[in-house]
Amino acid sequence: MNPPRPIAVLGGTGPEGFGLALRWTQAGETVIIGSRDPKRAQDAAGKIKQRVGTNAKISGSENTAACAEADLIVLTIPFEGHAALLKQLKPALRPGSIVIDATVPLAASVGGRATRTLGLWQGSAAQETAELLPREISVVAAFQNVGAELLNADGPIDCDVIVCSDDPAALQLTRALAAKIPGVRAIDGGKLENARILEQITALLISLNIRHKAHTGIRITGLPNA
């Protein structure tokens, strides 16, 4: 990839997106933080630059502008803004772009609990994304189960990232991106329809976090070459 493919992290001012942007900036990637408010996006980018160093390739933009500059778009937005943002982004997405969806439809989005999910007609937030975007855009589900606290802390993360997509090339590219986070193992989780299970696991981990006062993650055991 020459010049390097920038990664736009939409909702990157929130803890999950900020943590992912931080980790990828640390790994030398070119990252654009997207937010509704360009000023907040720039502030977040400034904080990452301060933490990573002056060579950090990090900037901040309004969500649609961030999207227009990137081929890799990561969605880390609360579910209540999910469909509206996708409709807004649609004209800005370049053909061949990859949208990596980390969104979890927590019931908290409609005033319920963060330990429960909403049932979506499409099966999952990631499949809703695939339905709302043109077919030329590859959708990948990943990063739902890597907690923000762990991403924003220092050191390696004891968590697997299961990656699901109907586009094998986009799936492999996302696995490579996940593996740039120290400690993370990126697992091929098959078709996008499996995203519904990844999204539910987040609700379980939140429940375990509350119950055990912990920052949990998951590991898959028994995989060969792992």
Added chain:
Amino acid sequence: MNPPRPIAVLGGTGPEGFGLALRWTQAGETVIIGSRDPKRAQDAAGKIKQRVGTNAKISGSENTAACAEADLIVLTIPFEGHAALLKQLKPALRPGSIVIDATVPLAASVGGRATRTLGLWQGSAAQETAELLPREISVVAAFQNVGAELLNADGPIDCDVIVCSDDPAALQLTRALAAKIPGVRAIDGGKLENARILEQITALLISLNIRHKAHTGIRITGLPNA
């Protein structure tokens, strides 16, 4: 517990139930294998006795008879027989019994895929069990994610068992039972309603098993004292 509380494993002639019965017999528990066919149940018990040794406290009975002899009943039956068996068992269950449900509503039950689950009105097979049984019976969800191949092999199992129940005492007792399987860590997973996520994780693990030619399990990372 004096005399020791027997554990009835219904559907114990199937690979999952057989594996659990084997492990608990190895741990010195008194186990009754239940099956529709008492002859098949006795044959399975004989195989376990052969493997564990003559001191093994294992026997085989028809499902309802096994249920009547035990206070701990473990359901390891295919989902298609789930509701019918519960209705059949109802009169045989002693008040104060604990029913541990390991059933997963795989779509394979209705001719679909083992990598997909059915949506149940109650939320999960375990919650269906709670609805079908009298309130005096405590229902626990556990063991969905421990693969039969691992249970039937020798050696410790690299897998956590997440245990969910609305009855804290039954939950703790089930955790103790799970911890008798070498390698297993038993985690308090909260209310029974969380069973739906455990059941979905099984479908994901089956999908990973097929994709990666493996016998997978899960571990929760980041828990204190673990």
